[in-house]
Amino acid sequence: MQFGSAEGVRVAKAATVYDVAQLAGVSTATVSDTFRRPHRVKAATRDAVKKAADALHYVPSASARGLRHGRTGAFGLFSYDYFRTDPAAEPPETSVVGPGDEIRVVRGDKGFADRQFPVYVDEVQRGVELECWRRGYALLIGGGGHANSTTAVTDIAGRVDGLAVFPYTVPDEALERISNRIPVVMLSERPHGDGLSHVTVDNSGGMRAVTEHLLAEHGLRDLLFVGGPTTFDAQQRLAGFRAALRTAGLRVPRKPFPSAVDRAEATALVGDLLARDALPEAFVCYTDETALNVLEALADRSVAVPGRVAVTGFDGILAGRIVRPALTTVRQPMEAMGRAVVDILIGRLADPAGEPAWRRLPVEVVLRESCGCRLR
Amino acid sequence: MQFGSAEGVRVAKAATVYDVAQLAGVSTATVSDTFRRPHRVKAATRDAVKKAADALHYVPSASARGLRHGRTGAFGLFSYDYFRTDPAAEPPETSVVGPGDEIRVVRGDKGFADRQFPVYVDEVQRGVELECWRRGYALLIGGGGHANSTTAVTDIAGRVDGLAVFPYTVPDEALERISNRIPVVMLSERPHGDGLSHVTVDNSGGMRAVTEHLLAEHGLRDLLFVGGPTTFDAQQRLAGFRAALRTAGLRVPRKPFPSAVDRAEATALVGDLLARDALPEAFVCYTDETALNVLEALADRSVAVPGRVAVTGFDGILAGRIVRPALTTVRQPMEAMGRAVVDILIGRLADPAGEPAWRRLPVEVVLRESCGCRLR
């Protein structure tokens, strides 16, 4: 099958309603009606219009429709790539295959720095995509550099009827401007009335539950909370941890808590604890990523998990299922969160004068091996 | 911080250039210039305009700009979710957290049907996203049901300056129409002149190389090719397999080849082979997914891999790294393929009268355990 005109040359201007109308011998209104309100057009006329449209390869312009309508029919998601420090960086050079090129053979995956496991952001994004498709909306994915995120996100905002953002990816000024024009949903705990809609999970309840598991089922007493940046969600998780200790009548430690956001920090933390002979009975980590770092640092120093110390995470990312020992964690319903975002946006469009929405979804504790549980 | 007007009510119509111009006491042209060609506006005027724009929460309408400009500044990707048979299906009911709700505790991941490993399409999509962001394009992700894909893809096409599609996701008629209006890149081998641009990999070379590895390094002779739907890419891979056999002076088997696109088929295939005592020395599978199915079916029947039989795949998806034995495969540069798509689209925009592009990227053979290699 041969598409396009000869040699794939596309010189003619794209066909418009006017062209179709002329060829079909009708008015532009009838062309529009044929596609948008077909019942108002006589069948014969409809066929003639469709035939003309086919012949001219007519594709309606969403810009024109959006301008006329005041709505674009698309939502936006301002996302990011967790593994890319600088998305603006030049990507690695890629060659193309020439005749007689050797095919590289490598043993194992050593030094293969390509995409890792999907993390929180990826899984939520997929939920947003699926629900947009299901509800008939197009989805505009923006993201990348934090450098010019104001420009980038404002550009996205101008193209959509509603926007979803992850916390701390967009400057407050930009958010304020945008949220005044279209509904915005943020994927985080809801800071005291910021006028945005929020989708979040039961951060404190989940962390409390996993902590209680450590306390009640494994009889542990000396738990160390490992945190990171003080986000709203992190605060809630810490609160849940403390609540569990308090309820159990244990001493609730004061801040500061150590963090282990990367391998180096985790290594330092474990090394320090070991040096001071102060290893706790459990590392209660505020994210799976942190827990994975701690797990590796512990393995490096040959500290047995769960034999000598337990480790728990929070999120439920895929990597935690795969790693050995498998990570006990609190699973967020990431796909459902993404879907909820879209549902809220649609609701806000239907009732722009209503209150911002705030949806807190349930989590579940997933018991695997790193807490000391024996599966099956 | 409080965004939005009181109670988050958004009643006023969105501000336009006219509003900003009026408030700043300038013409609409000056407002436009302030943002698009700032150097042509006196600094003081610029500041005044920006101040007015801030005050009014002005966000330029991409629809209007797109209409005026004839370009939208966005690309489209028509994607799909590999694990979702019917994306139009109602998603599972999700509740919200109420006060006093119990937190569910589950042991292990039994019955957890959420998102699996990322596959080919996910990794290519991420490449497209990253390159779009890097080059300053917005990315519209469409996809989902194959039911109304003509409607869906045409809708996307109307919103973008260029479109990327995976093979067999869009009916030919739709592609023809669209490719007449905007550049289209397909992620597949290039069927004899379809007028589209293509990004592909060295399918035959890669399959030939992995087959030669089985022949030369492991001394195997009785190889079974396991295929699936007869796509362009599949045909090339089969050709590579046959070429390797031919070169080695081995008998090149005729079609038909068995397939194992799902677990059931793989189980049946292995069962049949076992019953006929006709197990080959190696299963050379045309995708990783198929190889993974075969691996599982073999494990079910306690056939040792690589002890009794070798298995190889094609793609390089994450799951193949994780599974035991780790899967020997041919890795496609998926992120680079996604990036190439965007690069081509930008090129075609710059030179609409040029030839469709055709970029064939190199693959590499990744030796892991399932072929019989011992790592490290």
Next chain:
DNA sequence: TTGAAAGCGCTAACAT
């Protein structure tokens, strides 16, 4: 350096 105004393609209100 700034302003006036045309026009991008579409659709809905209104007219026929």
Next chain:
DNA sequence: ATGTTAGCGCTTTCAA
């Protein structure tokens, strides 16, 4: 059942 037409918000000549 179909046609006429205004106008959505923006940018870009062209003129001042």
